[in-house]
Amino acid sequence: MALYTLLSKKQIENLVDQxxxxxxxKIRGILEGTVNTFYRLDYPNRSYFLKIxxxxxxxRLLKEIEVFRVMTRISKKLPCHIAGPLPALxxxxxVPFGKKFVLLFEALEGKTASYENLNSTQLKxxxxxxxxxxxxxxxxxxxxxxxxxEGQRKVYQxxxxxxxxxxxxxxxxxxxxxxxxxxxxxxGLPSGLIHADLFAENILFKGNRLxxxxxxxxxxRGPFLFDIGVCLHALCTKGKKFDQKxxxxxxxxxETIRKLTADEKKHxxxxxxxxxxxxxxxxxxxxxxxDGPVKTKPFKDFREYLFRFSHPLTPLPFR
Numbered sequence: 001m002a003l004y005t006l007l008s009k010k011q012i013e014n015l016v017d018q019x020x021x022x023x024x025x026k027i028r029g030i031l032e033g034t035v036n037t038f039y040r041l042d043y044p045n046r047s048y049f050l051k052i053x054x055x056x057x058x059x060r061l062l063k064e065i066e067v068f069r070v071m072t073r074i075s076k077k078l079p080c081h082i083a084g085p086l087p088a089l090x091x092x093x094x095v096p097f098g099k100k101f102v103l104l105f106e107a108l109e110g111k112t113a114s115y116e117n118l119n120s121t122q123l124k125x126x127x128x129x130x131x132x133x134x135x136x137x138x139x140x141x142x143x144x145x146x147x148x149x150e151g152q153r154k155v156y157q158x159x160x161x162x163x164x165x166x167x168x169x170x171x172x173x174x175x176x177x178x179x180x181x182x183x184x185x186x187x188g189l190p191s192g193l194i195h196a197d198l199f200a201e202n203i204l205f206k207g208n209r210l211x212x213x214x215x216x217x218x219x220x221r222g223p224f225l226f227d228i229g230v231c232l233h234a235l236c237t238k239g240k241k242f243d244q245k246x247x248x249x250x251x252x253x254x255e256t257i258r259k260l261t262a263d264e265k266k267h268x269x270x271x272x273x274x275x276x277x278x279x280x281x282x283x284x285x286x287x288x289x290x291d292g293p294v295k296t297k298p299f300k301d302f303r304e305y306l307f308r309f310s311h312p313l314t315p316l317p318f319r
Contacts, residue, residue: 003029005037005052005100012039015050018095019088019104024048035286036217040107047107048086052100056217061101063143065093067219070193074136079129080204081108081212110204110211118200118235120249125210126203127253130195130231133213134224135258137193145196145220147278149182155281162289170306174280177309181274186223186267194227195219196278199234225264228254229275233308240307272312280305 006029007015013023024041030049037052053061068084075082085093085103094101113122145151156174163171195202196218204212228251236246254260260268283302 003031003037004054005097007039007052012041012050015095015097015102016041016048016104018090019086021048021104049105049107051085051103051105052097053094053103053217054100056101058101060146061094063220064217066143067193067216068093070137070140070142071216074133077136078132079125080210082216083108083212083214084216105214108204108212108214110206110209113200113203113205115200115235118246119208120245121208122205122210123235123246123249124253124256125208126198126231126235127250127255128257129210129213130198130227131254131257134190134192134194134227138190140193140221142193142221145194145222145226146218147196147282148222148226149178149185149274152274152277152281153178155285159281159285159289163284166289170284173306173309174277177273177277181270181277184270186263186270189223189225189264189267190261191221191223193219194222194224196222196227196230198227198231223271224258225260225268225271226275229271230278232272233275233279233305240304241311269312273309276305276308280309 009023009027012027016022016024021041021043024043026040026042028040028042030038030040036054039050041048041050056064065085071082071084075084083105085105087093088095088104094103096102147155156178160171163174195213195216197215198213202213202215203210204214231250232242232247236243236250238246251260280302283300283305287300288302
């Protein structure tokens with residue numbers, strides 16, 4: 001979440017009216033996040049998040065809606081809630097705002113997880129819930145998630161000129177690694193709906209009870225190992241280094257629902273690196289090489305992910 005588009009009270013009232021809602025009692029801009037603008041809207045008995053999509057074109061937005069429809073079909077079988085957009089009065093899940101699009105989400109129960117304070121029980125619960133999501137969607141027809149190799153290549157093309165000028169050695173490093181990842185990409189591994197961005201701020205807890213996963217805008221079909229790799233990078237480190245206890249807790253929870261196959265364990269290292277490349281590229285784009293001031297907090301340093309390539313997760317935490 002972030003705050004790029006500044007809206008007046010009247011503009012917000014006009015937007016929520018298109019979703020059939022009255023004027024909110026309280027409005028608060030959300031500064032945390034990276035890409036899109038969010039406002040929290042409070043009413044006497046419930047709250048919502050108004051999202052201004054800063055980057056999506058209509059084609060990409062329609063793909064996201066496809067993902068939400070699949071999630072709606074399986075939502076009752078999941079151990080936690082998932083946040084999907086609410087329908088507008090135009091019978092769509094978004095309304096135009098200039099060249100941008102606006103979506104509305106109901107706020108779920110609970111608070112975003114505290115990364116520093118995540119405990120073993122919570123990590124096991126997160127792993128278990130993610131495995132439920134994976135298991136329920138293996139046969140679902142879905143568009144590809146946004147940050148597979150093709151998506152990463154597009155991000156790299158966006159930043160290549162600036163990267164070569166500012167950090168030529170990092171450009172060479174990324175170029176060589178992307179060639180390796182393309183050449184060695186595994187085929188036929190278990191796949192289905194993956195979240196692809198499950199950081200602590202996208203996970204809601206009430207005590208030790210998982211209440212929801214939010215922010216599925218990067219989601220789509222992909223290898224489950226990519227999602228697992230994202231979670232290890234996002235949830236299982238202490239400083240720059242990986243916390244083996246956290247890794248084992250997350251994977252133990254995951255495998256209570258879905259056991260990793262022998263092929264998945266064989267290719268674990270590949271997706272550890274592919275998911276690291278996803279965050280290295282987007283942090284360079286959204287922070288280090290971004291034109292103009294970075295309005296989101298905190299500033300996210302790409303060097304953290306360079307370190308991950310030279311200090312991989314070893315030994316692999318399967319036991």
